[in-house]
Structures are given as structure tokens and as C-alpha cells.
Amino acid sequence: MSTAALSVSNACKQFGGLVAVNDVSFEVGEGELFGLIGPNGSGKTTMLNLISGALQPTGGEIRLSGERISGLAAHHIARKGVARTFQLVRVLPSLDAEENVMTGAVFGHRRLWGEEARQLARALLDRVGLGGRAHMPVAAMTYIDQKRVELARALASDPRVLLLDEWLAGLNPSELQTGIGLIEDVGREGRTIIMVEHVMDAIRSLCDRCVVMNSGRKIAEGGVSEVLADPDVVRAYLGDDDA
């Protein structure tokens, strides 16, 4: 029985005839910044969905610090301390920034309410660089600012494992630097983070270890530089000629 922060054992997800995740296993240690990478369609987001409970695995097990979470409904998994952001940012349009962030704090395992929750929300908004904009309607914010709100919301639940689904996608170079800095900052406080990413610079600079998926299977695992030099990985991304 491993006490890794998150352990995935032989996870499978089948949609009718399509096997999106095929017998994938890996472990994420406490406080690690873990990358989940692979070409488009490799099943990375599906894997993340299995962990967060958005989808139920058709096989295999997922454990959070030894406790089984696969098969539980998403809200149960959230209450055990798993928080996530989404590939296409999902902010709550009719709530302001502060209320968006409070959402994470009120129903997570901390169950804060009232003034306590508001203070935490404001502190987190400061932290992600949105200080002073607590009452701004999120629908009026720029894309990167909405992403920041989503990150703050995820952090508000004080998660044991934070799942970032292509959080750095769609950012221009300067926004990207800011974003990488933010994630670094969050990692520094000891949080366990699993990042699905396409932006290779980010993976190289942020992640300790990573797993590469292709067509639903795990094709490599290990330190970032060794994984990215692996000929199988290169072949998966660029095709046979460049391996």
C-alpha cells in the first residue's frame, strides 16, 4: 500500500469501442510538480477526468494517499481534497470574482463560510495578482484574469492534489511567464500538482517528473529531460522520421 499523494493503477476508460485510457499506472509523490504530457488525443484530459471524478473508470483504481477515490462521485472526490481547473476556463458568469473564489472554499473539505470565506477569497485574489478586483464581474475580465480566478478558486479549497488542465494554454509570451511564476509559487508551498500541458518550456522549467501518454497508453515515465529525449516520445510527437 503506497502512501503516494496520488496513485493510479491500471486505469482504463472505454467509450463503446474507443479505449481512451488503456492500462495506465503512475504515482505522484507528496509535494511533486508532476507533468502529464502527450500529443493531441492521447487521453491526458480523460485521465485527469478520471482522477477528478468527472468520468468513472471502466477499470483500474485511483487512490488518494492510499484511500480509494475511483468510483466516487465528483463532489465526494472534491471534498476529499482534489481540486482542478478546466481546459476551457469555466468561471461562473453571474458571480463576481470574490464569490467565484469563495465557491472553492465553501464546499470543499475546509467548509468555510461567511466572513472567513470572504477573507480567504480576497487573500487568494491578491496572491494570483487580482488584488482589489474582488467585486469585478468575471464576465468582463480578460482570459488570463479569468484563468487566475479559476486557479484561486481551486486553491481556495486547500486541495491535497491540484489538477491543472492545460492551464497555460492560450497565453501570450509575457502572460506565460507570469503564469509559470504563479504555478512555481504554488508548488513552492508544498502542494502536489498534476499538470496536463502542451507548452514544453513550462514542463521543462516546472516539472520534477512526468508521464507521457500516447493513444491512451503510457509510453514513458521519469525525469523531464530524460523523458523528452526518449525516442518513443519523440516519435509520438513528431512521427517516425525524426526519431
Added chain:
Amino acid sequence: MSRLSQDELRALGLGAALVVLAALLPLLDQGFYLSMGVNIMLYAALCTAWTLFSGPTHYISLATAAFYGLGTYSVGLGIDILPYPILLGIAALVGAALAGLVGAATLRISGVYFVIFTFGLAELVRQLVTWTQTKFATAIGLYVFTDFTEVHIYLMLLALTALVFLTGFLINRSRLGFAMRIIGNDETVARHAGIDTARSKIVLFMVSGAFIAIAGAITAPRYTYIEPPSAFNPMISFLVVIMALLGGTKRLWGPLVGVIPFTIVMDIISARFPNHTSIVVGLAFFAIVYLLPDGVTGRLEQLRAWLRTRRAAGHVAAVEKQA
């Protein structure tokens, strides 16, 4: 419990004032206007209780007649056996129980199917009650003899309506209310934030069903003779939907804007042109769909927002002119 904001205190104050004003009606008239007042107050209670659930979830429930009828029958069956306040409690419990069952069963069902399900359910309950009455009682109807006058019923309905509003107010300020707002924005985010979306909806539906059943119980003495076609009258469900949607369900007090004029109109139509009631109801549905998708209050809010942007643009233009 956080402190009440200025706006909230003002709303409470206004509400209290309106309740006091409304309570004065029996002093002014004990005939026609009081009767109309009872109708208005009944539908105010029903529509607000309906909106408690159907507003945030956007599920159109036609189960109102089922809850109402069960409340009426609770009183009808128990009036000679148990004291009246206990019957009200039983009505609330029965309404909540049915709502709990229906809620638990229908949360996988969305949109059209939910509407049809609740309509079918109301009809099923009516058929079953009719059948049990014919089989196990000597007559289909029940007699209800009480000392309650129109004044009593009016004041009880007023108290109920006030209670429904108070409950709605408290729910809005609570975790449940916050959860419903989040669910209304994005149910996936809600679930990933730790909200048990199914349970939240069921609880709301149970509260709503309980209040509707109490309304049925309160008005039972008015009928003197209760029978399934009138206690479980499907028109109750349809009228509640129309009035609530006409008023607008974004705010809890939205339906009131629909209740008052529509009850008056329906009273006039059923008195003067009784064969035209269906047509009026049909036209009301068309009005909702084509003209007032968010109800009258929705349109008013749109107007306010439009005026605000006009005024802001006016400011900008004025400033630019000076520059």
C-alpha cells in the same frame, strides 16, 4: 450567520410593511374583495413556493396539483380525528415526502421529460385517490366542516406566503442558496467544488412541495366538499406556471407581479366568459414564450440596464463635448 446588508434590511422592512398592509384587508371588506384577496394570496403562496424550486433549477414542475391535492385531502381525511394544526403538519410532511421521492427519481431527467413526468404524476395521484375513494369510502368526496371563515383563511394564507418568502430569503443567504446559484451557472464546476447537486435540488423540491401542500390544507375548509377533480385540478399546476413565468422567476418576488393581475383577469374571464378560459390560458403561454421569456420583471431589468448604459453613454458624450 453574517450581518444583514443595507439592501437586505430594506427588503425585510418593505416585506414586513406589505404584510401588515395586506393584513388590513379583512377590516375593509368581508365580501367580494376579501374573496378575491384569498385567491390572490393562495396563488401568491403557491407561485412563490413553486419558484423556490423552479426558479434556480429551471425545471418546470407541473406537480403543484399533486402537492396541493394531498394537502387538501390530509385535512379532508383527518378533520374529524386530529386537531387542525397537526393536520397542517401532516400535509407538510406528505408534500415533502412525495417531493423527496419525485426529486430523487427525476434528477436524471431533464427538460421536457421532467415536465411530462410531473404532469403524469399529478394525474396518477388524482386517479389513485379517486379509485381509493370509490373503493373504500361510500362517496368520492369528503365533507369538511370547520368554524373557519374567509377571514381566517385569508390571514393563514398571508402568514404562509410571508413564511415562504422568509424561507426563500434565508435559503438565499445560506450555503444552499449559494450552491443553487453556482449550479445555475455551471453544474460541472458545482460538482467539482464539492456540491452534492442532486441533494441540493431534492431539498429545495421538498421545501417547495411542503409549502404547496400546506396551502392546500389551509384552503380545504373553503370547499366544504372535497373531491379529486377539484382538489387535484390540473389547472392549478398550469396557472401557477403561467403566473410565475409571467411575473419572472429570477427574483423570488417576481411571481407576485404575475399573480395579482392574472388572478384578477382569470376571475373576470371565468365570470363573464366562462367558455373562453382555455383560450386565455393558451394566449398567456404564447405571451410568455414570445414576448416575456424572463417575465415582466425580466423585461423591467432589461429596461433598467439599457437606461443605465444610455445614461453612461450620455455622460461620456457630455465629457467629450467639453474636452
Added chain:
Amino acid sequence: MNILITGILLSGTYALVALGLTLQYGVARIMNLGNGETLVAACFVAFWLYTAFAINPILGLLIIAPGAFLLNWAIYALALQPLVKRAKNRGQLESDSILATFGLLFLLQGLMLLGFGGEYRSYTFLSQPFEIFGNSYGLNRVVAFAAAVIIAGALWFFLYRTRQGTAVRAVAVDPVSANLVAIDVARTAAFAFALGGALTACGGALLSTFYTFNASMGVIFTMKALIIVIMGGVGDVRGAVLAALILGISETLVASLIDPGLTLAATYGLFILVLLFRPQGIFGRATA
């Protein structure tokens, strides 16, 4: 045996009505809660044609079906297409069309109540007995059943053996893809809606030959049609026919063996069970 055959005969007309609704919901994506009113209107027109002009209902179909087709086309074009155009997603279209067709239901019912009053009506047509397997049944029921079978067969032929019909089926499966293969989805939806109305009207006209009807019974038939459509799987013709058989037989069973006062309760009960345990129906695809 008697029950079985009576149930089967009844299910013929039910099947037609359900086929009408399944076309409207499956292809045009409109849950037409006013469907029953088309049925009732057809009953009245058939009655009128027979009593005033001595045109028998079977011939009357030649007038009623096209009439219902045009009327439903008009309803779709005027009342429902604007909703389709403005709906941002399927959920909104559904709730809009529920409200709009409720409006239709009450409006049509109100007009019929005004025009014809609330009393029950019936007329005698082919009411001589007809023997099947030693029991006698009304000839009108048998003829109605036969006519229903012929019409359903024609529909099947249309849907599965003609180009236009295949286009209709394509739109039912996936309107977006149908658009991409040069099918005029809007026109096909309108056509399907109108055709659905015509089918329901045929069912109504045939029903009126042996069933006592009145202006307010539309809702009950809409419910029955809905049950059949949902039970059989939306948009599926075989499902509608099979489910109609099940409903027709179980209704007759309950009426004869348990209690005629419980048929409606049994019907609704069956409906609720279907919605709970297999909302996609017998032949339906599970929707997201």
C-alpha cells in the same frame, strides 16, 4: 384471447398517433404537447363530414390528412420555427417548445370547446359485428385497424425506400451532419412536423369511428402518445408500433381484468416506470 385482439385493434390507431408525435419530436425536435388537439380536431371533422355530408371517414381521410398537413406546416412555420432559430441550445428550445405547445394545446382546445361544446359525441359507422377466431368485434374497429396498418406501411415505405424519407431519417439522427450533406434541414423539419400532424389526424379520424370523443380529451391522448413514443424510443418507427401494441394490450387488460377506472392510472404508472428505468426507450439511443 378476446382481450388480446381488442387490444391489438386499439393499438392500430394509437400507433398512428404515436408515429405522428415521434416524427415531430424525433425530426423537428419539438415535443408537441398540442398533438392531441390535432387528433380531436380530426375526430370532429370526420364527424362533421359523415353527419353533414355522408362522407365516410375512410374517404374523409383524403380530406383530413392533407388538411392536417397544411395546418401543422403553418403551425411549425409561424409559431415554432422562430423558436428554433432563436434557441441557443437544445435545452432552451425544449423549454420554449413546451411552453409554446402548451399554448397551442389550450388555444385549440378552447376554440373547439367554443365551437363544439363539451359534450361527448359519437357516430355509428360500420358497427356490425365481425368475427375473428370465434369472437365478434366491431367491424369499425377492424377496418380502423386495417387502415392504420396500411397507412403505417405507407409511412415505412416512404421513410425507408424513398430519398425524401431517408433525408427525414437523417435529420432525426443528426441535423448538423444532415446539413453537411446538402439536406435542407429547416424544410425537412417542417415537412416532418406537418407529416406527423397528418398521421395523428388519420389516427383521430379512424378513432372517431368507434370511440366516443369530446373536445377536452386531447390531453389524455397526448399523454398516451408520449408514453408510446418514449417507450419505443424517440424517432424510431418500429419502437412506436411495438410500444403502441404494448399500451393497447395492457390498457385493455387492466380495463377487463382489474378495473376500468384504473386504466389511466396504469398508463401513467407505466409511463413513470419507463422514464425512470429506460428513458431512451426500447429502440432508442441513450442521449447525453
